[in-house]
Amino acid sequence: MVQYFGTARLDASFAALSDATRRGVIEQLARAEASITDLAERFHMTLTGMKKHIGILERAGLVVTEKVGRVRTCRLGAQDLAEEAGWIASYHQRWSARFDALDDVIAELKAKEKMDGPERQ
Amino acid sequence: MVQYFGTARLDASFAALSDATRRGVIEQLARAEASITDLAERFHMTLTGMKKHIGILERAGLVVTEKVGRVRTCRLGAQDLAEEAGWIASYHQRWSARFDALDDVIAELKAKEKMDGPERQ
DNA sequence: CTAATACTGAACCATATGGTTCAGTATTTC
DNA sequence: GAAATACTGAACCATATGGTTCAGTATTAG
Structure with missing residues (x-):
């Protein structure tokens, strides 16, 4: 184990973790799932801004989202770091x-x- | 401990770790110190390119450098992650x-x- | 049906990477 | 002293962040 490092994955994970807002989002989602609106409010940011952060976290596999009706719910992803x-x-x-x-x-x-x-x- | 996270430092560290070349440089420097030229050759890159990576690692505190004569030697920094x-x-x-x-x-x-x-x- | 809600996308802005080339400067070496 | 070595800095390029505003679209509430 811990022999081969998927460099692309490490790139994406570390990059995703390099922003305080995104680390905050992860901490938040560790407590409870949340919508984009919830997170945008908590971090004093526009919906669009938060959506971008979620996109980066999603691409890194740290967060998964699901849209039901008009609400997109965000949760921690399968990636366990x-x-x-x-x-x-x-x-x-x-x-x-x-x-x-x-x-x-x-x-x-x-x-x-x-x-x-x-x-x- | 592990109560307050210096967010700026975490930003810089994770960002520095988000590039495969820089992680490679750290691994290299963990084995032995090296000059910019050494590292540039090993990672197939121009001196200027490697210098930039070293700059990022230095700002994150992961690497320290010292110039003696015309050679700048790079070593792992005090930051222990x-x-x-x-x-x-x-x-x-x-x-x-x-x-x-x-x-x-x-x-x-x-x-x-x-x-x-x-x-x- | 209308209005409010929740998200989405495009466009824009400033800054940072990740790299290059080219033109220096400073040190050795011969 | 001349030439090779080692780095440095400016300038340039493409792409990605980190954010915004504005203009939609889709859902739900009344």
């Missing part, structure tokens, strides 16, 4: 020393997860 | 189910690290 995490972890590894910090981060997040409880699925 | 890993891990967490996969990835990389031994520093 394992490859991206692997790439970063590998960089960490070569970088050597501070690698253990990632363990702590994850342990911490797991502890928090138990307290919060999974909110979707 | 812990925050980026944390963000992705957090997404993983909310995404719930597949989170444990990251543990395996890391365990695997750690095992490999022991075999390889740290190559720098």
Whole structure:
């Protein structure tokens, strides 16, 4: 595992993550699905602007959408970022020393997860 | 920790990682430092082109450079991507189910690290 | 049926990539 | 000192963001 990196996919994922609004959208969708209008309002942006962000997230596989009636609902996509995490972890590894910090981060997040409880699925 | 994300830094890091050439440069520099000429040759690119990539990596803090005489040497920077890993891990967490996969990835990389031994520093 | 809602598309704008070529400048090397 | 080496900067090109406004189209509410 974590042997071959689909570079095109990594390109799209990292590019999608390089914008604060899009990271915010992902965080939002992790809590609950939302329409374009919902997201546009929350991020103080026009519908058209938000639609573009969603397009980029969709192309990267991070978000999927479905239109029912006049409303397009956005949800987190199938892409689980394992490859991206692997790439970063590998960089960490070569970088050597501070690698253990990632363990702590994850342990911490797991502890928090138990307290919060999974909110979707 | 992993509470406040410096969004500008995350923007720059993820953007820097969104290009296959730049990820390749990082992998290269993880093995050994290199001049602009070295890197330009390895990635079949003009000096000027490679210089631009290095500039982006430098602004993101992923690479540092030092010019001695007429040669500019590039090395991995101080930025250790812990925050980026944390963000992705957090997404993983909310995404719930597949989170444990990251543990395996890391365990695997750690095992490999022991075999390889740290190559720098 | 009319009006409001929700999205969509085209067009436009400024800026950033990802690259190039061409013309320098600064350092070695011979 | 002349020539090769290594980088640097400006200028240019195409494409992609990140956003907007404006003008639709399709649905739903009244």
